[in-house]
Amino acid sequence: MKVFDVIVIGGGLSGFMSAAVAANRGQRVALLTYGSGSLPLASGAIDFLNAEAPDAAIKNLPAHHPYKKIGLKNIDAAAKFFCDVTAQADLPYNGNLSAQIPIVTAVGTLKYSCLVPESMDASKLADKKKIFVAGIKGLKDFYAAMIIDNLKKYFPDKIFEAATLDLNLLGGRDITCMDAAQLLTGNEQIFADGLKKLNATEDDVIIIPPILGLEGNSSRAAVKSQLRAEIFETTCLPPSPPGIRLQRAFIKYLQKSGVKIFENSKVVRGVVEGKKITGVVVENAVREKIFPARKIILATGGFYSGGITMRDFDNPIEPIFNLPVFFTTGAENWSNENLFGDKPQGFSMTGIFTDANLNPIDEDGKILFENLHVVGANLGGCDKIFERSAGGIAIASAYKGATL
Amino acid sequence: MEKATVVVIGGGATGLGILRDLSMRGVKALLVEKNDLVNGASSRYHGLLHSGGRYAVKDQEAAKECIIENQIMRKIGKSCVEPCGGMFTRLDIDDEAYEEAWVKGCADSGIEATPITLDEAFKLEPRLSRKHVKSAYLVPDAAVDGFRMSWQLIDSSKRYGGQVKTYTEVIGFDTVNGELRGVKVRNQFTGEEYEIGCDIAVNAAGGWAAFVGKLAGVEIGVQPDKGTLIAFNQRIVNHVVNRLHKSSDGDIFVPHGSITILGTSSMSVPSPEDTSTSREEVESLIKIGEQTFEDLRDFRILRTFAGSRPLYIPPGGAIGRSASRGFAIVDHEQDGLKGLFTIVGGKFTTFRLMAEKMCNQICTKLNNTTPCRTAEEPLVEEVPQADKDRAKKFFPSYGVNLAATRLGVERFKKVVERLESEPESRELVCECENVTRAEVEEICKEDTSFIVNDVRRRTRIGMGTCQGNFCALRAAAVFADTGVESTAKDSLTRMKEFLQGRWKGIRPVLLGRTLRETEMTRAIYELSMAINNAQGGMNNAKNNS
Numbered sequence: 042m043k044v045f046d047v048i049v050i051g052g053g054l055s056g057f058m059s060a061a062v063a064a065n066r067g068q069r070v071a072l073l074t075y076g077s078g079s080l081p082l083a084s085g086a087i088d089f090l091n092a093e094a095p096d097a098a099i100k101n102l103p104a105h106h107p108y109k110k111i112g113l114k115n116i117d118a119a120a121k122f123f124c125d126v127t128a129q130a131d132l133p134y135n136g137n138l139s140a141q142i143p144i145v146t147a148v149g150t151l152k153y154s155c156l157v158p159e160s161m162d163a164s165k166l167a168d169k170k171k172i173f174v175a176g177i178k179g180l181k182d183f184y185a186a187m188i189i190d191n192l193k194k195y196f197p198d199k200i201f202e203a204a205t206l207d208l209n210l211l212g213g214r215d216i217t218c219m220d221a222a223q224l225l226t227g228n229e230q231i232f233a234d235g236l237k238k239l240n241a242t243e244d245d246v247i248i249i250p251p252i253l254g255l256e257g258n259s260s261r262a263a264v265k266s267q268l269r270a271e272i273f274e275t276t277c278l279p280p281s282p283p284g285i286r287l288q289r290a291f292i293k294y295l296q297k298s299g300v301k302i303f304e305n306s307k308v309v310r311g312v313v314e315g316k317k318i319t320g321v322v323v324e325n326a327v328r329e330k331i332f333p334a335r336k337i338i339l340a341t342g343g344f345y346s347g348g349i350t351m352r353d354f355d356n357p358i359e360p361i362f363n364l365p366v367f368f369t370t371g372a373e374n375w376s377n378e379n380l381f382g383d384k385p386q387g388f389s390m391t392g393i394f395t396d397a398n399l400n401p402i403d404e405d406g407k408i409l410f411e412n413l414h415v416v417g418a419n420l421g422g423c424d425k426i427f428e429r430s431a432g433g434i435a436i437a438s439a440y441k442g443a444t445l
Numbered sequence: 446m447e448k449a450t451v452v453v454i455g456g457g458a459t460g461l462g463i464l465r466d467l468s469m470r471g472v473k474a475l476l477v478e479k480n481d482l483v484n485g486a487s488s489r490y491h492g493l494l495h496s497g498g499r500y501a502v503k504d505q506e507a508a509k510e511c512i513i514e515n516q517i518m519r520k521i522g523k524s525c526v527e528p529c530g531g532m533f534t535r536l537d538i539d540d541e542a543y544e545e546a547w548v549k550g551c552a553d554s555g556i557e558a559t560p561i562t563l564d565e566a567f568k569l570e571p572r573l574s575r576k577h578v579k580s581a582y583l584v585p586d587a588a589v590d591g592f593r594m595s596w597q598l599i600d601s602s603k604r605y606g607g608q609v610k611t612y613t614e615v616i617g618f619d620t621v622n623g624e625l626r627g628v629k630v631r632n633q634f635t636g637e638e639y640e641i642g643c644d645i646a647v648n649a650a651g652g653w654a655a656f657v658g659k660l661a662g663v664e665i666g667v668q669p670d671k672g673t674l675i676a677f678n679q680r681i682v683n684h685v686v687n688r689l690h691k692s693s694d695g696d697i698f699v700p701h702g703s704i705t706i707l708g709t710s711s712m713s714v715p716s717p718e719d720t721s722t723s724r725e726e727v728e729s730l731i732k733i734g735e736q737t738f739e740d741l742r743d744f745r746i747l748r749t750f751a752g753s754r755p756l757y758i759p760p761g762g763a764i765g766r767s768a769s770r771g772f773a774i775v776d777h778e779q780d781g782l783k784g785l786f787t788i789v790g791g792k793f794t795t796f797r798l799m800a801e802k803m804c805n806q807i808c809t810k811l812n813n814t815t816p817c818r819t820a821e822e823p824l825v826e827e828v829p830q831a832d833k834d835r836a837k838k839f840f841p842s843y844g845v846n847l848a849a850t851r852l853g854v855e856r857f858k859k860v861v862e863r864l865e866s867e868p869e870s871r872e873l874v875c876e877c878e879n880v881t882r883a884e885v886e887e888i889c890k891e892d893t894s895f896i897v898n899d900v901r902r903r904t905r906i907g908m909g910t911c912q913g914n915f916c917a918l919r920a921a922a923v924f925a926d927t928g929v930e931s932t933a934k935d936s937l938t939r940m941k942e943f944l945q946g947r948w949k950g951i952r953p954v955l956l957g958r959t960l961r962e963t964e965m966t967r968a969i970y971e972l973s974m975a976i977n978n979a980q981g982g983m984n985n986a987k988n989n990s
Contacts, residue, residue, distance in 0.1 A: 082965065082968055082969070083968075083972075083973075084972060084973040088972065146973065146974045146975050147918065147973070147974060148918060148921075148922075148936070148937060148940070148974045148976065150937070150974065150975040150976065150978045151975065151978060152972070152973070152974075152975035152978060153975075153978075178869060179868065179869045179872075181872040181873075181882075181919065182918065182919065184919075184922035184923075184925075184926070186922075186925065186926055187921070187922040187925050187926070187936050190925065190934060190936060191936065191937060215872050215873055216872075276973040276974065277973070278915055278918060278969060278973075279965075279969065279973075281973070343964065344960040344961055344963075344964050345961050345964040345965060345968065347961070350957075351956045351957065351960060352742075352956065352957055353742075353956065354724065354728075354956055372723065372724040372725070372953075375955060376952050376955055378952075379945065379948075380944055380945050380948035380966070380967070381941055381944070381945070381967075381970065381971060381976055381977055386967075388955060388960065388963075389964065389967070426964070426967045426968060426971050426972060427971070429971075429972065431968075431972065
């Protein structure tokens with residue numbers, strides 16, 4: 042097999058982004074994926090940091106934080122590149138790194154993100170008089186009454202109205218947002234007709250579950266053009282259509298850019314020559330196969346995706362290259378008493394430490410492999426969920442890893 | 446003023462058994478519980494319906510009681526008992542002389558203990574350690590679902606006029622000249638304080654019995670003894686598997702449906718409220734457990750939990766022979782308070798017998814001569830097969846039986862009717878445990894449902910593989926819609942406390958696939974649902990910048 046310039050391991054956001062950036066720079070790229078990646082779980086929005094102005098706040102982070110190694114210039118460039126990829130797939134994103142955009146969640150809270158799919162951008166909510174929350178009969182996981190109860194606390198002066206559209210969608214027992222998005226693709230008119238009956242005006246907004254298709258913006262455009270009111274999608278329980286749209290936007294971009302995608306490819310180890318990895322070994326049902334490469338990007342994720350595993354206490358493992366994993370020791374530091382508390386969870390800070398080039402390092406700071414770059418959720422040193430940096434770190438580290 | 450002839454304090458198996466027994470004898474009884482029902486040791490145990498084998502050497506009187514009650518439970522609580530049978534296995538490190546004494550003890554206590562060959566044992570329990578197991582016997586142990594049995598006890602009591610008030614804490618006793626007039630209580634949610642008039646009160650507060658006693662100025666010797674247990678996500682054993690040695694920690698495995706519970710430890714704790722578990726306790730239980738099942742560490746641990754056994758200590762003595770029967774009844778007339786009784790100690794298997802003895806004493810005082818019928822009459826009627834057949838259209842048959850026994854005849858019928866007429870009520874709120882929206886709504890409306898955790902204990906939502914990841918949102922929303930106004934509307938708090946409740950049992954076993962599930966929970970609720978952002982607009986983002 043021909044030697045690839047870059048092999049990216051991992052089919053989540055950081056893997057897709059790495060492959061896209063590398064391909065954009067004219068390199069011959071292979072993307073090895075195993076499983077469905079983490080995007081179907083994601084809200085679709087890209088959080089950078091829980092701060093009013095993330096770009097300013099990033100400057101104040103401690104030196105070991107992944108963002109500090111990536112650098113603001115790369116973070117900025119990554120955001121722009123990301124928006125370019127999604128725009129090309131007709132999936133426009135709004136926002137930048139110096140402000141936060143609100144999104145209405147499926148429980149009726151407001152979530153703030155830097156890069157937000159246009160379909161979820163609820164910035165204009167504050168200017169509207171009346172807020173409709175429209176569910177669909179038979180669709181689970183969208184509870185208009187609960188959304189209104191909680192949203193009212195942010196907007197006590199607005200008029201709220203719950204609505205349930207009967208679109209005759211109920212086929213089996215469980216219709217999720219994902220099913221509804223699939224069913225409505227090509228049948229947008231049914232949904233548009235249902236929404237029109239609400240008689241919402243320019244002064245109103247209609248909040249809907251995220252069911253406007255699984256690809257790009259066309260379903261939304263078809264519905265929106267017939268309405269006077271704005272429509273905003275909420276987040277939802279997984280599988281999440283906005284996350285899947287993002288996944289598909291990247292896959293489209295990668296295919297167009299000539300990236301070879303190998304699905305169902307479980308990488309089991311690297312081919313090591315001194316301080317270099319010259320290829321990776323992929324295992325499938327019948328045999329092992331070597332993929333040779335000049336550069337490897339490890340984007341296998343953290344505990345959620347299996348990029349890091351831990352069978353026994355105090356012994357987390359990076360299963361492919363057996364890289365040293367840094368973690369919080371001791372039962373009392375491993376997790377907090379409160380699941381949703383006011384401080385980071387120790388276990389979630391587990392990960393690989395790198396130098397400024399995202400090369401993995403050992404305890405003494407020595408580089409282990411010169412042509413291996415670690416990106417995304419397997420970078421250690423911060424709780425990306427607590428600080429709401431998971432998306433930002435994924436795309437920014439990927440951008441840097443691919444441009445080095 | 447609200448009135449009852451007898452107020453029963455404590456919503457565990459003992460209290461519920463007393464409520465049922467009194468109600469069946471025509472005594473107007475009301476039960477108060479400061480938390481939700483079966484929040485103490487009655488649900489925080491391994492769910493073993495003892496054959497008595499475990500007590501055959503140490504305490505034959507208890508062993509005899511167990512085997513008799515075991516048979517009664519199978520009859521009156523049929524749908525709550527899984528007649529899986531039990532196996533006692535002696536390992537190479539266990540005392541052979543004990544085996545001899547145990548065989549004799551079983552025979553003397555009327556417990557059928559059938560020796561089997563090792564080949565048979567390994568066939569019945571393929572995961573048993575070939576290396577360590579040296580002999581094996583079959584006994585009539587069984588698994589019992591303490592939750593379901595308790596709801597059935599309530600349904601049975603209610604049929605005879607019994608009343609239940611949950612989240613109602615006893616804060617004092619009203620006495621005149623050494624005679625009880627009533628019980629003062631406080632509603633835990635509204636803070637409202639009031640009195641319930643009564644002639645007799647029974648302190649059946651289990652581990653909390655001493656606190657209740659103190660309110661009446663009487664001293665009760667009860668030592669909370671914490672037992673920690675582990676729930677594995679697979680059915681590791683087919684039978685209840687006991688170690689054939691002097692009873693000790695971590696030597697019982699009990700299969701329940703698709704999971705297995707390993708227990709238990711034993712540790713004196715200052716308060717029965719201490720249901721914490723630690724990594725060290727888990728590690729020590731597994732170390733003992735893997736002597737019997739060497740591959741134990743390969744199984745995913747779902748969670749840990751702990752409860753406090755209320756060990757009775759008689760006045761002036763340590764735990765002695767008088768405590769060995771397991772339970773004690775105290776008439777506080779001896780302390781100068783006429784009308785108050787305390788019943789303490791015991792175990793789930795014999796709760797009915799305890800209730801019977803308690804109620805006999807109460808009825809003597811009340812000059813009520815109606816005999817006890819709790820051993821003959823089934824707790825609930827069986828759900829008609831026709832209703833189950835109707836339900837099969839919407840459930841896998843495994844789920845039908847579980848739902849039928851959870852709900853009972855009337856509720857099940859209502860739920861099936863809803864499933865038939867309203868297709869959207871068929872949606873699964875909890876996919877892991879197959880719980881439909883129709884069932885959750887039905888339980889949300891019950892007068893014992895104040896928080897989502899109460900609905901969980903009734904329906905099993907959130908108790909399966911995903912530990913609430915998906916159903917927390919759904920259940921909080923359904924509860925907000927159908928639950929009691931005072932607590933249900935605060936859906937975000939309900940959702941958080943539900944997930945926090947699951948978290949408590951996950952923390953000590955946060956490794957392996959459980960880490961993955963936890964990161965998923967956090968990604969959903971902290972990121973996609975911004976659960977920490979409730980109310981404050983941009984405040985949260987501002988505060989943390």
